[in-house]
Amino acid sequence: xxxxxxxxxxxxxxxxxxxxxxxxxxxxxxxxxxxxxxxxxxxxxxxxxxxxxxxxxxxxxxxxxxxxxxxxxxxxxxxxxxxxxxxxxxxxxxxxxxxxxxxxxxxxxxxxxxxxxxxxxxxxxxxxxxxxxxxxxxxxxxxxxxxxxxxxxxxxxxxxxxxxxxxxxxxxxxxxxxxxxxxxxxxxxxxxxxxxxxxxxxxxxxxxxxxxxxxxxxxxxxxxxxxxxxxxxxxxxxxxxxxxxxxxxxxx
Numbered sequence: 440x441x442x443x444x445x446x447x448x449x450x451x452x453x454x455x456x457x458x459x460x461x462x463x464x465x466x467x468x469x470x471x472x473x474x475x476x477x478x479x480x481x482x483x484x485x486x487x488x489x490x491x492x493x494x495x496x497x498x499x500x501x502x503x504x505x506x507x508x509x510x511x512x513x514x515x516x517x518x519x520x521x522x523x524x525x526x527x528x529x530x531x532x533x534x535x536x537x538x539x540x541x542x543x544x545x546x547x548x549x550x551x552x553x554x555x556x557x558x559x560x561x562x563x564x565x566x567x568x569x570x571x572x573x574x575x576x577x578x579x580x581x582x583x584x585x586x587x588x589x590x591x592x593x594x595x596x597x598x599x600x601x602x603x604x605x606x607x608x609x610x611x612x613x614x615x616x617x618x619x620x621x622x623x624x625x626x627x628x629x630x631x632x633x634x635x636x637x638x639x640x641x642x643x644x645x646x647x648x649x650x651x652x653x654x655x656x657x658x659x660x661x662x663x664x665x666x667x668x669x670x671x672x673x674x675x676x677x678x679x680x681x682x683x684x685x686x687x688x689x690x691x
Contacts, residue, residue, distance in 0.1 A: 502533040558683050584681050596643045
């Protein structure tokens, strides 16, 4: 459609109405499909790169690699064919105003989707440690996985302290003994002032939060499969992830 609009405008006028072209292509042809105002602004900005008087200059290039550039007026049909055949299969990111690293991100996303599709096409089976026959339904399969994970997965990274003895790193660091050692020390101590202890404490807290989310989602999914609570979209995603042997997005 944009090519037809360009042909009609150029055939009707001797001078190139750049502003009219940008409005017809950016606002009329494509603008109606873009709802967000910022996306429309981005679209018009990219369009201006291709639709402005500078593109007619002989030394103009759409990107710094000088691969995509306008043909000279003296170019023949053979030159045009050779130029088109020399163009890369994929447009460089700079041509669309993107960072060169955008290609790597696109390839990673494309590869991940390809792997996800391959996994989705595989038969829905479980690990060999779970003795489940093929006659079992998906609900029974998921329930067996849930029970096995709840048995194996600890509620927290560190075991709970017993008999009032500070047995976890967090309890030790906040105990009166540790505080007294910190106050009585003079100068630097490699154990008390170790930065890795603070880092380790923060990592333990993060993993404890993750374990809490995992345990809660597993228990909720058990109740949902039994029909005691509603199977939400989040729980359904975990359900499908188990059947496809994938890590649920909620846990990532």
